[in-house]
Amino acid sequence: MEEIEGTVLVGQSFEPTRGRVVVEDGRIQAVEEVETTSTDIVLPGFVNAHTHIGDSVAKEAAVGLSLEEAVAPPESLKHRRLAAADRPDLVTAMHRTLRFMRRTGTISCLDFRESGIAGARALREAAHGVGVDPFIFGSGDQSVLDIADGYGASGANDGAFAEQRAACEKRDVPFAIHAGEPDATDIHPALELKPDLLVHMVHAEREHLERVAEQSVPVAVCPRANTVLGVGKPPIRKLLDHTTVALGTDNVMLNAPSMFREMAYTAKQFDVTAREVLRMATTAGAEIAGLDGGVIAPDRRAALIVLDGDSDNLAGSVDPVQAVVRRACALDIRRVIA
Incomplete structure (x- = not known):
């Protein structure tokens, strides 16, 4: 089991949620709101x-x-x-x-x-x-x-x-x-x-x-x-x-x-x-x-991108969704999980 913390863009609406994604055997087991110090941004692959x-x-x-x-x-x-x-x-x-x-x-x-x-x-x-x-x-x-x-x-x-x-x-x-x-x-x-x-x-x-x-x-x-x-x-x-x-x-x-x-x-x-x-x-x-991915939600495939929200490029962004879409680049990627 792995826990990936940060600002998670959850569900169909990509709601920024401070918390973690719990992954086991390649699938999302839970998305939980928790206190975290992580500056990472977690989004679907x-x-x-x-x-x-x-x-x-x-x-x-x-x-x-x-x-x-x-x-x-x-x-x-x-x-x-x-x-x-x-x-x-x-x-x-x-x-x-x-x-x-x-x-x-x-x-x-x-x-x-x-x-x-x-x-x-x-x-x-x-x-x-x-x-x-x-x-x-x-x-x-x-x-x-x-x-x-x-x-x-x-x-x-x-x-x-x-x-x-x-x-x-x-x-x-x-x-x-x-x-x-x-x-x-x-x-x-x-x-x-x-x-x-x-x-x-x-x-x-x-x-x-x-x-x-x-x-x-x-x-x-x-x-x-x-x-x-x-x-x-x-x-x-x-x-x-x-x-x-x-x-x-x-x-x-x-x-x-x-x-x-x-x-x-x-x-x-x-x-x-x-x-x-x-x-x-x-x-x-x-x-x-018909792929089992594209959204962060329980029981879905764990196909995720983890961005460094404190990178020189993304630090100071006030809206994580806007930052991902308009500003982020490959240099900001910490991990790709699939």
């Missing part, structure tokens, strides 16, 4: 709701390129680099990215993995021993579901995905799809597939938002990547008013997969509260993937 880890082999290679040139299938720079990469180099690059994610507080990610069965297997190998558990949305034909945890479609304008959607339904695994990134033309077709997750929705309009709410489809947004690619800003406030919204970092070739950076950017650029952003970075992604 991050769940990165949208990544493409495969292009770790081409970091910053797409600087200055458009969406089409950088990442669109099948002839973009990303896909050419993936096709040319040796498997050992690819696995090593993904392994190093996952290690970076662990060190920056991420305990799971929802990864859209290219290259079919071979790609899914490579990511499983890359994740071995890292401490980050990727939820793999596979690609290609439906046979990838023998290895992957769900299916991730590139977009409804890129091809027909009815067979893959049907296969996901038969196996009771999630189907996710990119939509509304370059424009709005693929949003209605994506919704026709009855997805379990939409990614981006930068160009979502009222009619799309109403359908999203009606179908109860969660959305993963990636604001920094959208900015880098020049496709616009997702309507995060409106999305939050209609559905569950989770936060992702998207392609490793475009941005470091740091949830601290993504949270700070989102909090400062959009009409959202710090608590909403923290939920987007933790609870929402866990709920989408």
Whole structure:
């Protein structure tokens, strides 16, 4: 049994509570209010709701390129680099990215993995021993579901995905799809597939938002990547008013997969509260993937980040939730527990 003391961000509301988290056999046994001298801040581990880890082999290679040139299938720079990469180099690059994610507080990610069965297997190998558990949305034909945890479609304008959607339904695994990134033309077709997750929705309009709410489809947004690619800003406030919204970092070739950076950017650029952003970075992604984490409460998985609240960066902060979302960084981490 272990007791972790400090200011604990408890429950769905992340209520700052002076006390301790009692952990035994990897699960939270209790959250207790007690007197403590600890200046640490304890929060849920991050769940990165949208990544493409495969292009770790081409970091910053797409600087200055458009969406089409950088990442669109099948002839973009990303896909050419993936096709040319040796498997050992690819696995090593993904392994190093996952290690970076662990060190920056991420305990799971929802990864859209290219290259079919071979790609899914490579990511499983890359994740071995890292401490980050990727939820793999596979690609290609439906046979990838023998290895992957769900299916991730590139977009409804890129091809027909009815067979893959049907296969996901038969196996009771999630189907996710990119939509509304370059424009709005693929949003209605994506919704026709009855997805379990939409990614981006930068160009979502009222009619799309109403359908999203009606179908109860969660959305993963990636604001920094959208900015880098020049496709616009997702309507995060409106999305939050209609559905569950989770936060992702998207392609490793475009941005470091740091949830601290993504949270700070989102909090400062959009009409959202710090608590909403923290939920987007933790609870929402866990709920989408059916993971037992993302919140500090009894009987939940002990997936926690312990920050040094007296670090040179965080000392003097008057609101721990604001400090975590807008200011904290990897240097403030004492421990990641998962």
